[in-house]
Amino acid sequence: MVELRSEAIVLRVVDFGESDRILHMLTPCSGRITAMARGAKRSRRRFSGALDLFHYVSFQGVRSGTSSMLRLEQASLLDDFSGLRTELSRFGFGCHFLEMADRLVPEGMAAPDAQPLFDYALSVLQLVESKTIDLRWYILLQLHSLKAFGLSPLFHRCVRCGREDKLPGSAGPVEGKIAFHVGEGGVVCPDCRRGQEGFLLVHAGTLRSLEQGMSLSLDQLHRLRLGGEVLEEAKEIIERFQHFHLGLELKTESFLEEILSPARRSIA
Ligand SMILES: [Zn+2]
Structure with a gap:
């Protein structure tokens, strides 16, 4: 015993x-x-x-x-x-976050690994308790949480050759589109994807915003502004990445989708 x-x-x-x-x-x-x-x-x-x-x-x-x-x-x-039970979007994201933790955190972790995850989960619940979770907050918190639970997409360098300088826009403000491979979990440079199909094409600016979101602390996330097109692109990347790498759609996803849908947002 x-x-x-x-x-x-x-x-x-x-x-x-x-x-x-x-x-x-x-x-x-x-x-x-x-x-x-x-x-x-x-x-x-x-x-x-x-x-x-x-x-x-x-x-x-x-x-x-x-x-x-x-x-x-x-x-x-x-x-x-x-506070999580006083507003629908908070409750929805709170449930979603718990389901992610339940799926992604393993049993039998060593304390030095488990303690930071536990502290992170407490911080997320404290933050969400005082927020209305709109699409922007959903994207930022979702990405941040996936990273904390060990599932980080690679946005700033090619997932195949590892080079940053091969990505469109890397040498200046060119707003080209970059190929993202859902299964490989990252962006692929033009040389490495030559002649191949099956990529999501995403604006370089969207990827830069997501990369920035992953590097900020929870306390700093509110600083990141995301526009309409960036939000839609980011939502597609994150959802497809999550479905592929978790191997399933979380039960709370359709509930959150309903809460965050444009029809509901326009009523609110
Ligand atoms: Zn490459």
Whole structure:
């Protein structure tokens, strides 16, 4: 038996049987963990309403033998991020972010790797809690999060030959279009793509903006302005990149799509 005391963000909750809950949680000590909370729906003494989506909790649990599932003994709430539930776009992006973390953060991470991811997730939830998430914020946060979770598209140099100077516009303000290969996860210079098809053609300015977005910290993201055409191009790149490299469409994507759609934006 190994006892574990730590903090966690609740990523996913599944009711199990009459009163139990299975949880996926992001922890600073070992990344994602799966936990069983026996009697979670009945015991306010042990769990005091802590085991819900978005909740930042401190917990105590026990792992026995070779089981990968933690038995949760007790949990208390540190922050419920209630602001995420007061506005639809915040709630939508919050759910989307938790689903990404649930898919992309592995179990059994070493603490030095898990701690920065945990801190990052807390910072994103804190930021989103005070924002209305429009298409621009969605693009910026989505790209930033993918990078934090280890999935970075390559925008500033050719993914095949590695050269920056071969990309159109690299030597000056030429606004040419650059080929982006979704499967290879990056841009491809004209020499390397010669005679081949199957690329997304994207304005150099869009790629520069996305590269800049990935290099800024969360606190600095608000500085980056993205115009209409850049947003549409960026959205297509990021969505196709994510579908290919995750191998699926996240469940929260269509929900977010609905919230961020032009029809809804014009009503708002
Ligand atoms: Zn090349």
